[in-house]
Amino acid sequence: MTTAIEMNGITKTFPSVVANDKIDFVVEKGEIHGLLGENGAGKTVLMNILYGLDRPDEGQIFVNGKEVEMDSPATAIKLGIGMVHQHFMLVPSLTVAENIILGKELTKNKVLLDMNRMLNDVKDFCERYKLEVDLKAPVYTLPVGVQQRVEILKALYRGADILILDEPTSVLTPQEVEELFKAVRALKEQGKTVIFISHKLKEVLAICDRITVLRRGKVVGAVKADETILGELAETMVGRKVVFTFKKKRIKTREVVLKTENLKAIDDRGLPALKGVDFEVCAFEILGIAGVEGNGQTELVEVLTGLRKATEGKILVDNNDITKASPGERIRLGISHVPEDRHKRGLIPDFSVMENLILGSHNKPPFTVGRVRLNFEKISNYAKRLIKDFSIKTPNKDTPVRHLSGGTQQRVVVAREFSRKPKLIIASQPTRGLDVGATEYVRKKLVEMRDQGCAVLLISADLDEIWALSDRIAVIYEGEIVAIKDPEKTSERELGLLMAGGKSG
Amino acid sequence: MVELLDVITVGLFTAALRMTTPIAFASLGGIFSERVGIINIGLEGMMLISAFAGVAATYFSGNPWLGVLAAVLVGGLLGLFHALLTVKFVGNQIVSGTGINIFALGFTAYMSQVLWGSRGASESVQGLEVVSIPLLKDIPIIGDIIGTHTPLVYLMLIITVLSYVVLFKTPIGLRIRAVGEHPAAADTAGIDVFKTKYLCVMVSGMLAGLGGAFLSLGHLSLFAWGMTGGRGFIAMAAMIFGNWMPFGAFGASFLFGFADALQMRLQALGLLPPQIILTIPYILTVAVLAGVVRKAIPPSNYKPYVKE
Amino acid sequence: YPVVNPPPSPGPEWVSKASYDALKSDYDKTKADLTKALAEIEKLTKPKKVGLILATGGLGDKSFNDISFAGVKRAEEELGIEFDYVEPKAIAEYEGFQRDFAKTGEYVIIICIGFDQAEALDKIAGEYPDQNFALVDMVVDKPNVASLLFKTNEGSFLIGVIAGMVTTTGKVGFVGGMDIPLIRDFFVGYEAGAKWVNPDVTVLDPVFVGAWADPTKGKELAVGLAELGGDAIFVAAGKSGLGSLGAVHEKGIIGFGVDACQCYLYPEIMASMPKRVDVAVYDMIVAALLGTFKGQIYNNGVKEQWTGCCRLPEEEGFWEEMFNFEHDPLPADVINKVEEARDKIAAGLIIVPSAF
Amino acid sequence: MAEKTREQYLETKELLRRFFSRLELELRRILPQIIAILAAFLAGAIVLLLTGYSPIEAYGALMRGAFGDAFGVGQTFTQATPIIFTALAFLFAFKSGLFNIGAEGQLLVGGFAAALVGISFDGLPSFVHVPMALLAGALAGGLWGFIPAILKAKLGAHEVITTMMLSYVAFYVTGYLVNYPYKAPGWVSQTPPIAPSAELPRILQPTQLSASILIAVILVGLTHYTLQKTTFGYEVRAIGLNPAAAESGGISITRGMILALVISGAMAGLGGAGEVMGVHRRFIEGFSPGYGWDGLAVALVGGLNPVGVLLAAVLFGALRSGGMVMTRVTGVPLDIVSILQALVILFVAAPMLIRYLLKRGGFKWLSS
Numbered sequence A: 001m002t003t004a005i006e007m008n009g010i011t012k013t014f015p016s017v018v019a020n021d022k023i024d025f026v027v028e029k030g031e032i033h034g035l036l037g038e039n040g041a042g043k044t045v046l047m048n049i050l051y052g053l054d055r056p057d058e059g060q061i062f063v064n065g066k067e068v069e070m071d072s073p074a075t076a077i078k079l080g081i082g083m084v085h086q087h088f089m090l091v092p093s094l095t096v097a098e099n100i101i102l103g104k105e106l107t108k109n110k111v112l113l114d115m116n117r118m119l120n121d122v123k124d125f126c127e128r129y130k131l132e133v134d135l136k137a138p139v140y141t142l143p144v145g146v147q148q149r150v151e152i153l154k155a156l157y158r159g160a161d162i163l164i165l166d167e168p169t170s171v172l173t174p175q176e177v178e179e180l181f182k183a184v185r186a187l188k189e190q191g192k193t194v195i196f197i198s199h200k201l202k203e204v205l206a207i208c209d210r211i212t213v214l215r216r217g218k219v220v221g222a223v224k225a226d227e228t229i230l231g232e233l234a235e236t237m238v239g240r241k242v243v244f245t246f247k248k249k250r251i252k253t254r255e256v257v258l259k260t261e262n263l264k265a266i267d268d269r270g271l272p273a274l275k276g277v278d279f280e281v282c283a284f285e286i287l288g289i290a291g292v293e294g295n296g297q298t299e300l301v302e303v304l305t306g307l308r309k310a311t312e313g314k315i316l317v318d319n320n321d322i323t324k325a326s327p328g329e330r331i332r333l334g335i336s337h338v339p340e341d342r343h344k345r346g347l348i349p350d351f352s353v354m355e356n357l358i359l360g361s362h363n364k365p366p367f368t369v370g371r372v373r374l375n376f377e378k379i380s381n382y383a384k385r386l387i388k389d390f391s392i393k394t395p396n397k398d399t400p401v402r403h404l405s406g407g408t409q410q411r412v413v414v415a416r417e418f419s420r421k422p423k424l425i426i427a428s429q430p431t432r433g434l435d436v437g438a439t440e441y442v443r444k445k446l447v448e449m450r451d452q453g454c455a456v457l458l459i460s461a462d463l464d465e466i467w468a469l470s471d472r473i474a475v476i477y478e479g480e481i482v483a484i485k486d487p488e489k490t491s492e493r494e495l496g497l498l499m500a501g502g503k504s505g
Numbered sequence B: 001m002v003e004l005l006d007v008i009t010v011g012l013f014t015a016a017l018r019m020t021t022p023i024a025f026a027s028l029g030g031i032f033s034e035r036v037g038i039i040n041i042g043l044e045g046m047m048l049i050s051a052f053a054g055v056a057a058t059y060f061s062g063n064p065w066l067g068v069l070a071a072v073l074v075g076g077l078l079g080l081f082h083a084l085l086t087v088k089f090v091g092n093q094i095v096s097g098t099g100i101n102i103f104a105l106g107f108t109a110y111m112s113q114v115l116w117g118s119r120g121a122s123e124s125v126q127g128l129e130v131v132s133i134p135l136l137k138d139i140p141i142i143g144d145i146i147g148t149h150t151p152l153v154y155l156m157l158i159i160t161v162l163s164y165v166v167l168f169k170t171p172i173g174l175r176i177r178a179v180g181e182h183p184a185a186a187d188t189a190g191i192d193v194f195k196t197k198y199l200c201v202m203v204s205g206m207l208a209g210l211g212g213a214f215l216s217l218g219h220l221s222l223f224a225w226g227m228t229g230g231r232g233f234i235a236m237a238a239m240i241f242g243n244w245m246p247f248g249a250f251g252a253s254f255l256f257g258f259a260d261a262l263q264m265r266l267q268a269l270g271l272l273p274p275q276i277i278l279t280i281p282y283i284l285t286v287a288v289l290a291g292v293v294r295k296a297i298p299p300s301n302y303k304p305y306v307k308e
Numbered sequence C: 001y002p003v004v005n006p007p008p009s010p011g012p013e014w015v016s017k018a019s020y021d022a023l024k025s026d027y028d029k030t031k032a033d034l035t036k037a038l039a040e041i042e043k044l045t046k047p048k049k050v051g052l053i054l055a056t057g058g059l060g061d062k063s064f065n066d067i068s069f070a071g072v073k074r075a076e077e078e079l080g081i082e083f084d085y086v087e088p089k090a091i092a093e094y095e096g097f098q099r100d101f102a103k104t105g106e107y108v109i110i111i112c113i114g115f116d117q118a119e120a121l122d123k124i125a126g127e128y129p130d131q132n133f134a135l136v137d138m139v140v141d142k143p144n145v146a147s148l149l150f151k152t153n154e155g156s157f158l159i160g161v162i163a164g165m166v167t168t169t170g171k172v173g174f175v176g177g178m179d180i181p182l183i184r185d186f187f188v189g190y191e192a193g194a195k196w197v198n199p200d201v202t203v204l205d206p207v208f209v210g211a212w213a214d215p216t217k218g219k220e221l222a223v224g225l226a227e228l229g230g231d232a233i234f235v236a237a238g239k240s241g242l243g244s245l246g247a248v249h250e251k252g253i254i255g256f257g258v259d260a261c262q263c264y265l266y267p268e269i270m271a272s273m274p275k276r277v278d279v280a281v282y283d284m285i286v287a288a289l290l291g292t293f294k295g296q297i298y299n300n301g302v303k304e305q306w307t308g309c310c311r312l313p314e315e316e317g318f319w320e321e322m323f324n325f326e327h328d329p330l331p332a333d334v335i336n337k338v339e340e341a342r343d344k345i346a347a348g349l350i351i352v353p354s355a356f
Numbered sequence D: 001m002a003e004k005t006r007e008q009y010l011e012t013k014e015l016l017r018r019f020f021s022r023l024e025l026e027l028r029r030i031l032p033q034i035i036a037i038l039a040a041f042l043a044g045a046i047v048l049l050l051t052g053y054s055p056i057e058a059y060g061a062l063m064r065g066a067f068g069d070a071f072g073v074g075q076t077f078t079q080a081t082p083i084i085f086t087a088l089a090f091l092f093a094f095k096s097g098l099f100n101i102g103a104e105g106q107l108l109v110g111g112f113a114a115a116l117v118g119i120s121f122d123g124l125p126s127f128v129h130v131p132m133a134l135l136a137g138a139l140a141g142g143l144w145g146f147i148p149a150i151l152k153a154k155l156g157a158h159e160v161i162t163t164m165m166l167s168y169v170a171f172y173v174t175g176y177l178v179n180y181p182y183k184a185p186g187w188v189s190q191t192p193p194i195a196p197s198a199e200l201p202r203i204l205q206p207t208q209l210s211a212s213i214l215i216a217v218i219l220v221g222l223t224h225y226t227l228q229k230t231t232f233g234y235e236v237r238a239i240g241l242n243p244a245a246a247e248s249g250g251i252s253i254t255r256g257m258i259l260a261l262v263i264s265g266a267m268a269g270l271g272g273a274g275e276v277m278g279v280h281r282r283f284i285e286g287f288s289p290g291y292g293w294d295g296l297a298v299a300l301v302g303g304l305n306p307v308g309v310l311l312a313a314v315l316f317g318a319l320r321s322g323g324m325v326m327t328r329v330t331g332v333p334l335d336i337v338s339i340l341q342a343l344v345i346l347f348v349a350a351p352m353l354i355r356y357l358l359k360r361g362g363f364k365w366l367s368s
């Protein structure tokens, strides 16, 4: 049997780092091959090289046994390679169908797009691979899970026999992950080869036939999935032992910090997103909000932080009505916010670490003199302290955060928000896209804050995370809190059902 | 005396269409460039140099159509230059465009001096003749308004429709939109992002060139220094106002062209001081824009696409 | 040491101190005379220089700036002067240019074209009281500045007379560059002339381009006037006016130009009201060369031939030669009326209204 | 004791090290700009050669004219003054993410307001009248910035359109005012002269250089200080770089943008006031040959940095004032100055182009 992919001695150096260091990587035909590694291990770079997006400094690439010059994605596509990128490569304003056929359009009269024929073609495809999507919907209106399906369809439509999935599960709900796995297995059955990239060990073990582990740009292990065990793999990947669970120390109080009453809001398209949300979060408590993405979580967080207007209802913090308060006033009242998208909402990439660390408290003492001038001495000491306390890996306080890795960037956000002595923390997807080490750190910090008396509202699409951290779990579905559960009295299955709109048993 | 109603005539609308034409050409040009993520603030300069080139070529060849061709080519060349600077050398798009504008003013004056011994205006050349479209011109009113024009007016109308078709009904249009909105996505779909950008910015320059040719050969038959009179900038406004859509841009250009034509006729009524009447098109544009409560969201992110 | 040289003994070659002094002073005097004479010769034979500072529109307007230029050019040809000229782009540049010229002291006269140079010249003329200046279109009250004003209303009156007579629709129009007094003055005279010859004529309200270099709008304004029924249009709008005159040509109606004879542009342009800046400038150069230059206001019009009409017999040939073309003949009654008006204005029998 | 000196020594050493590394950094940062300017002159020389002029003579005259004597220097700074204001105006709005291309109009209304205050009061002491007129200019410019700002904040009207349209409106409205209600008797569309008590002193007679340049320089410092050292500047930059994150950080985007655009307009207005009070001493129709657009170019050539703006404006001013002398002495058309300006801008636009050319030319070591 020939190999589908063989990469020999691939080296890729960036000015700052050796991203790939003499990597040998072999994928057999028809297998699901896992590529495992921490953040920045070099997985994406390796796959970009395979897909012709990056050129290696050294090394050869063989596809189906033949050496190839991989100079552009067009070449890769011709050779039957498809890639679903970590950050989706979809054009938001185009429809699903348009995205799928982009670059491989059908025409009538040789000039005009033949939309009907293409719709039919794509529909056939969807049926064949059991991937359901509304072909005419613009992509920006779709939840990420569906967008991912579109990505896969896109690759298949281009005739991909070898499919690269770069961290496909990091944005999915458990149900969606299950569906994805089904689809991936179906692909395998159809004879396709799949390269599956992930941080999540369980998943890799669950679906892959063989696994290659990268660490700091080098291959540190290649194993058969059924011959390995979880902890071992984790250690190979991280290079040390990893703690998976947190010991929860529970302090029961009834001191309500945040309370919402019949909260309603509309989304960007003007449709109702929150339809009367009621809940409370107490001090010394983490309330986890579980739910499939797109059920109003984003809007809920925005309403709570003042970034979106509530159309109805009330938000009370310490029994003060803050429904009309501006984001700035809320920050002053002691509300901290870890946004779901750190690039978009959390950080100003061109600002230095120091400048980012004072965002939100930049306008009050001790960082200002007379409310006008910034007090750089205080600020720089503060920044240095936080960099140390939160082990932010940065050359210095003046480095733009743009230059930092995703995990480090998240540490900046967390450091800023947690050091403000908040009474309420609203953490939205706080560990999305982070590696094991960084995830562990952020979770530990959240629990620490809780233990110091903070009320924490945790919104996460990762059920494991909700499960591991929450004192109580609220499930959100279509803009409503459909249940609030005690984690000790419920099951993952029950939650999954609630998240999918089912009734709890 | 002249009454207010005397002003609302067929002539007003034909004039409006003429005043619309150069702006519409340039704003269509703006669309093509911005749709692939390149701001083209140099439309004004491209128009001016093209207007000059058109007259110069006609002056030497005696054939205004060769002049139009020259204008289009020169516009395309400037577009290529803008693309080279901003795509290949990742230059700042606004700086580059501003450079082109200032260059245009200096260059046309300098060259007018060389060619006609005057930096102010060229000699008169043979302009494009007005043509009537047989059937069209017989339709009452409509025919009077759009039936008889210089060919470039028809070309503008055709190109407006064509731009829509190209952008929204053809594969290349799909690719253009994808490249502008999400170049990385287009790249991974096997589309040559850079080629698309070059092409579109060149087309942008060519359309601006047609706008310039209309001014100097279609409407007038001479070149005068600074004759674009800010129409390139107005065209950018029309493009934004029209939401980067061909018909929208045409509509916005027409709004402005109409207001301008109206303003000119209102002056003859002596109702208000001329300076105040002259502000009408500008105030009207702002007012309409303020009335249309909508955020203008550009179709692309304008960040240079840098491949490793 | 120190060495003392012996005093020279008087010998035959020695002359007395007195006669030496006499000879020496003779020699010095002759030498001085000679230098003076040489300088005089130098001064007389070396071409005189004239400085010209044009208005911001620049050359090529085929009108105001060009005609000023022609006056200096004529002086170069006929009087053998040399000249330097500059084309400023902003009002703020005038002062610099004026001082630049004046500072050198090389120019017998510096001619400043355009009313907007006045502000700067007021100052510079004070700084360089020995330098002669001429300023076109504006008054600077300094003994070394000749302020050249043109009664454009009088010339425009003559154009109005023609317009009033040749219109068939009974409506005549006016396109101006900007709504400023200088341009209004054209209109006022034009209106008066038209009404004088034809009391029933409708003079449409004047329209303005709002810019000096937008021929596109200039054209549309003229088209608009034509559509309102105007069939004789007087255009005073710089480069924008080129567009208006083009419209006149296309519409086949009658047009009138300004500042220079613009009739060569299109056959439809029946007459123009030249502002004879060339004559005025030439007069001043002559005066400066002869040393008769006087700083004062020269406000001249039809009588002095500083304004007029290019169709007047005494001017027609000059313009036809200059632009190398021939006017279409005018009906005799029109010419007669124009001449009558000119004579009456010159004689003070008609007082033409003014915008000032 | 020795301990202490040693400490001091180390401290000084550290300070020096920092200073030099900073210096090197800054030099490296502006090196492409400097090379770009040299390249532009080189390209301009080619144009001159091709059209039959001697670049050495032309540039010689240009340099002499711009910097040769006190007079030239005065002219250079006179020309640079209004551009500094409009460039700062563009820059300030730009930092908040807004594209204010209406500095021209803001300058005009500012100039007119200053003239109005200048002619309306008599007998005031200078130290009252001058600040009053300046303030009027700034307020009027600020108002002209406020309109697009509020339209943007409340209705989402794109500021590129509104600022530009309002520029035209300003042009015609001041044109009206100066031709009808406030026209001075006489031939010219201008206001009567302002009272001497409202005049900004000329500081380098006989040139027109006025105290306005001092205001401009102070404004450069103030802009830098505001942007880098104050809370408000921090907020403005945050809004400009990432409005969504700024909003999350409790910064009011609406307030920030409105203030930024108002300040931007006020700066341009102040520039207009400076021209009226220092140079023309009255409002003359059409006194600005497009200072607004020059400001945009200068802001960009200056790397969107206040000090860079100052340098770029002086360069542009020098080109203009030197250009006058060059035209007179060598007969080279003044338009070569526009061409040079354009070339500077185009080369500055693409530092990568410069790098590419250097590499091609074998100057690898400079291109790092």
Ligand SMILES: Nc1ncnc2c1ncn2[C@@H]1O[C@H](COP(=O)(O)OP(=O)(O)OP(=O)(O)O)[C@@H](O)[C@H]1O
Pocket: A014, A015, A016, A017, A018, A019, A037, A038, A039, A040, A041, A042, A043, A044, A045, A046, A086, A406, B308
């Ligand atoms: N364009 C680039 N320029 C410079 N360095 C880069 C670039 N792209 C990647 N790198 C570096 O290469 C290394 C590997 O990055 P890569 O994106 O492959 O990591 P990864 O394993 O995919 O991580 P993640 O799990 O976050 O996706 C990183 O340390 C990063 O610093």
Ligand SMILES: Nc1ncnc2c1ncn2[C@@H]1O[C@H](COP(=O)(O)OP(=O)(O)OP(=O)(O)O)[C@@H](O)[C@H]1O
Pocket: A039, A040, A402, A403, A404, A405, A406, A407, A432, A433, A434
């Ligand atoms: N153009 C670039 N220049 C320098 N470094 C880069 C560049 N692009 C990416 N990197 C580096 O690559 C690393 C990984 O980049 P990437 O954007 O994949 O972050 P990440 O860690 O995966 O974060 P996220 O989880 O948010 O995706 C970071 O260290 C980043 O600094």
Ligand SMILES: [Mg+2]
Pocket: A043, A044, A045, A086, A166
């Ligand atoms: Mg990756």
Ligand SMILES: [Mg+2]
Pocket: A086, A406, A433
């Ligand atoms: Mg990543």
